[in-house]
Amino acid sequence: MGNKFRSIETKHYEERDAFFEGLKRLDRRAFLRVAGMSAGIVAGMGLRSPQSFQLVNVAEAQGTKPRFSFAYISDTHLYEQKLNDRFIRSILKAVDDVNGLDPQPDFVLFGGDLAQLGQAGELKLGAQILKSVKAPVRMMVGEHDWFLDMGELWRDLFGAPNYSFDHKGVHFVVLNSIHEKDFWTERKLTPKERMQIVAGLDNGIQSRFEVGGEQREWMKQDLAKVDKKTPVIVFSHSPLYKYYRPWNFWTDDADEVQALLKPFERVTVIHGHTHQLLSNRINNIQFHGMLSTAWPWPYAPEGLPQLTVQMNRPDPFSQFDGCGDGRMDVLESGLVDKLYNLWERNPITVRASYLASGGKQDAPPRTKLPSY
Amino acid sequence: MTYRMKLWVGAGALLSFAGGVALATSPAPRPESLQATELPRHKVPVSKDGNLVVGMCDGETSLEVKGVKEGQSLTREQAARVSAELMETWLKKNPDANWDPAPPPGVAQGQKQAPQQKNPPMGTQKPATGGDIREGGVTAESGGKEVRKEAGVNIQDGHSYGAFTQRDEAVWAASTQQFVDEGHRVFHDAAAVGGTIAVSCDMCHPDASNTHPETYPKYQVQLGRVALLRDMINWCIENPVRGKPLADGDPRLRAMEAYIYAQRKGTKLEYGKK
Ligand SMILES: [Fe+2]
Ligand SMILES: [Fe+2]
Numbered sequence: 001m002g003n004k005f006r007s008i009e010t011k012h013y014e015e016r017d018a019f020f021e022g023l024k025r026l027d028r029r030a031f032l033r034v035a036g037m038s039a040g041i042v043a044g045m046g047l048r049s050p051q052s053f054q055l056v057n058v059a060e061a062q063g064t065k066p067r068f069s070f071a072y073i074s075d076t077h078l079y080e081q082k083l084n085d086r087f088i089r090s091i092l093k094a095v096d097d098v099n100g101l102d103p104q105p106d107f108v109l110f111g112g113d114l115a116q117l118g119q120a121g122e123l124k125l126g127a128q129i130l131k132s133v134k135a136p137v138r139m140m141v142g143e144h145d146w147f148l149d150m151g152e153l154w155r156d157l158f159g160a161p162n163y164s165f166d167h168k169g170v171h172f173v174v175l176n177s178i179h180e181k182d183f184w185t186e187r188k189l190t191p192k193e194r195m196q197i198v199a200g201l202d203n204g205i206q207s208r209f210e211v212g213g214e215q216r217e218w219m220k221q222d223l224a225k226v227d228k229k230t231p232v233i234v235f236s237h238s239p240l241y242k243y244y245r246p247w248n249f250w251t252d253d254a255d256e257v258q259a260l261l262k263p264f265e266r267v268t269v270i271h272g273h274t275h276q277l278l279s280n281r282i283n284n285i286q287f288h289g290m291l292s293t294a295w296p297w298p299y300a301p302e303g304l305p306q307l308t309v310q311m312n313r314p315d316p317f318s319q320f321d322g323c324g325d326g327r328m329d330v331l332e333s334g335l336v337d338k339l340y341n342l343w344e345r346n347p348i349t350v351r352a353s354y355l356a357s358g359g360k361q362d363a364p365p366r367t368k369l370p371s372y
Numbered sequence: 373m374t375y376r377m378k379l380w381v382g383a384g385a386l387l388s389f390a391g392g393v394a395l396a397t398s399p400a401p402r403p404e405s406l407q408a409t410e411l412p413r414h415k416v417p418v419s420k421d422g423n424l425v426v427g428m429c430d431g432e433t434s435l436e437v438k439g440v441k442e443g444q445s446l447t448r449e450q451a452a453r454v455s456a457e458l459m460e461t462w463l464k465k466n467p468d469a470n471w472d473p474a475p476p477p478g479v480a481q482g483q484k485q486a487p488q489q490k491n492p493p494m495g496t497q498k499p500a501t502g503g504d505i506r507e508g509g510v511t512a513e514s515g516g517k518e519v520r521k522e523a524g525v526n527i528q529d530g531h532s533y534g535a536f537t538q539r540d541e542a543v544w545a546a547s548t549q550q551f552v553d554e555g556h557r558v559f560h561d562a563a564a565v566g567g568t569i570a571v572s573c574d575m576c577h578p579d580a581s582n583t584h585p586e587t588y589p590k591y592q593v594q595l596g597r598v599a600l601l602r603d604m605i606n607w608c609i610e611n612p613v614r615g616k617p618l619a620d621g622d623p624r625l626r627a628m629e630a631y632i633y634a635q636r637k638g639t640k641l642e643y644g645k646k
Contacts, residue, residue, distance in 0.1 A: 084569035086612075116570070200560060202578035247578055295575060298582035313582070316608065317594040369646070372584035 066329035066337070068168050071098040071135070073325050074111025074272040075292030077144060078129075080121040086319065087116070090293040091129055094325040097341065099134050105327065106167065108135045111272030111290045112142025112178070112237035118195050120153055127157045138165075142237045142272060143178040143209070143248075148195040151176075162215055164222050170231045170334055173219060177236040177251055178273075180207035201247045201297070208245065209238040210252040220260055231266040231334020239271045239289065241282060244300030249274050261285055266334045268352075276322075277340050277348060280305035281355040288328075288338040288350060296322030299371040307359050309350070310367040311342065320344055428458045433465070548630075555631025558624045565624060566615030573608065573628070580635035587645040602629060 076091040098108050110130060115122035123145060130137050139158040146154065151161060161176035183206055184194040197203050211219070226232065234240065240257055243249040251257065261267045267285045275297040278289030287305075296314045304310075314322025320343040329337040335352035342348065346365070354362040416427040416434040424440045427433075435458050440446060446454065463469070558564045559580065562572040577583050585601045592599035595607070605628055606617035618625040 079570055084571065086569065086571075200574060200578075202574060203560075298577065301579075301581065315594070316576075316612070319612075372582060372587065372645075 065332075067170075067332050067334075068106045069103075069327055069329045070107050070109060071101060071105040071325065071327045072109040072111055072270070072290055073098060073130075073133075073293060074109075074290040075113040075142065075275055075294060076126060077113055077116040077292070077294040078122045078126050079116050080119065080125060087294045088125070088129070090320065090323060091126070093320070093343070094293045095129060095133055097325050099132070101327070105135050107138050108133050109138045109235060109270065109328075110140060111235070111270075112140045113144040113272060113292075114142070115145050117192075117199055118145055118148030118153075123153055123157060138172075138174065138235070140174055140235050140237055140272070141176050141178065143180075143198050144195075146176075146178055147180075147198040148191050162218065168330075170233055170330060171223075171226045172233050172235065173222060174235045175211055175219070175237075175240075175257075176215065177209055177211045177238040177240060177257075177271075179210050179212045179215075181210070183207050204246065206248070208250055208252040209248050211236075211240075211257050212253070216253065216256055216260065219257070223260060223264075226264075228263050229265055231330075232261065232264045232268075233330070233336065234261070234267065234269045235271075236269060237272045239274060239278070239280075239287065240269045241280060241287060241305075242303070243274070243278075243280075243305065244303045247297075247300055249300055249303070258282060258285060268336045270328065270336070270338075277309070277311035277342075277350070278305070279308045279338075279350045279355060281307055281358070286335060286352060286355045288336065291322075291324040291326060291340055291342065293323050293325065307355060309348075309364045310370050311340070311348070312345075312367060312369040313371065318344060426454055426458070428462060430462060433458055433461050435461070551627060551630045552634040553631075554623075555627035555629070555634070558628050559631055562613065565609055565613060565628075566618070567609070567613040569614045571613050573613070576612070580632045583632050583635075584645070585629075585632050585636055586639045586641050586643075588643060590644045590646075601632065605629070605632075 073091065073094040076087060076094070078087050078091065081088055098105065114126035114130075141151065141154055141158075141161040145151070155161065162174060164171065164173045166172070180198065183189075183197075187205075189197070197205050200206075223232070236251070238251045239249055239254075240251050241254045242251070262284065265284065269285055269287045270290065271287065272290045272292075274289045275292035275295065276289060276299060277291070278287070280287040296311075299310055311322065322342070324340060324342045324345075326341045327339045329339065331337060331352060333352065335356070337352055338350045340348045340350070348364050350364050351362040354364065412431060414427040414431045414434075416425040417436075419425050419436045419442070422441055424437045424442050424444060424446070426435050426437060428435075435454055437446065437450065437454055440450065559573045559577075562570045565573065573580075583601075583604075588601045588604070589598050591597070592604070595603070599607075602620070602625055605625060609615045610617050
């Protein structure tokens, strides 16, 4: 499938890619001639280039060189290969992306939902593919990985789902924020049925996500050792705020978790699960969503944070549109510029300064085709 | 639907019109029950003079026609007189039944009407939605009082919807919901829709979001032609879902359309929207 139908938008970008690919092969005189003829294309191009993901580093251009960068791959939702190779092609594309980054990121965060239905075949396949990532991988768990065996195999493969570490002066906390209150015992559901229900975003039988009291206590202890001036970055699969309850774009105990982060000056939460360009700020905490490699979710009908600039509606005729991966540039301040590497589109950067200024500065490009 | 069922439904429709009776739409009886029970017969009394006795369609009222012997036929005038007399008796027995008088012969619609009561100002009374179901089933008077209240109100009537009960409407709503629920099932089940790679519609469209049925028909740039919602459903089935497109009449396609439209209740129709 795939290439038979291409949207005008997709074709347009392909032509531009071909144009810039061609530019590389030209000598200087030929380049000037072509550039003169194509001034319009260049002017309209913005940040786009065939290798935009690695070549464009606006932070450097503006003299606000980041302290360090890390990349991410998230929400790959793998089935076993014999059933579905589409999502496998997508994760491989993302692995190629992050392996092609120059300079290499300090590490690659995997944002959760490695598997689609928590099956051993899916998780092991994912673990195998992620071994080919050159940079160290930091794992996070998603609900699709968890609810078949309640995380047993995931823990065997990747270790504890919640942990913390320090890197170049930043304190990182990784949470398992996809706990759900037991909805299965009383209904006498099999593990498979339980997993299937959780896998349905609009399936209202399941409970809402939560970090849970036990893990909040662990987090409290962990943060007690950290100086309040140290930048904190939290990885959470669920958004750690309340966006849209019916789809679990939601964390039930978000307020309690935010309260634990309140004493810190600079806090960033990087989350998966929402498969879309998503930005928010609540007091001292900045939030960035991650893209999925498998499919984009539509924006929820209500509750969208005001600071979010929606990504344009994905083109269903292009397998990769609306999907992607990305990079986080951790600035000297300890805050994060988040680069969305949208496949087949211009990349979009949501800057710490945009969120910190409440949207007054450095706004990302406007949405042309918002949700219906 | 079998021929016999058609007959039964036809008869039901006739009944509900006769006398403006508000009939409860009970599920159509199975055709076997029609065969099993003999239909009631109207046994008219025998005249001791050997006169003709005519029975009325209510199964109770009858009239002895003096001067016409059993076996003889009535002239047209005699028949008209007999039916008028029977009707009068019936109306006396059922004062609350609302029987629309037959229009005088030869007066077609649009022609000059027999003198009628002047129309009262409109808008003072709402049309009846039908009364509650009476104990003992439908009688000649069921719903009659409600209809009488409307007599003379300047409001259009004579169509079937005005004569149904809340129960009817509940049955309709439930049938519609069942249709929508079936669509929900198919929409959330990769196998049901014929997918081969375990991708179901809800995986990209939770609650049918971003299916925007209200924007069709529209020129679908990627297809190079004007598309309906069902064209896009089939496109998705063929491509991301990797199944075979469904035929226009396929119950799964119809159910999915029902589900998708139901999710967008209240959204403004804007065909052609980009
Ligand atoms: Fe996901
Ligand atoms: Fe998720």
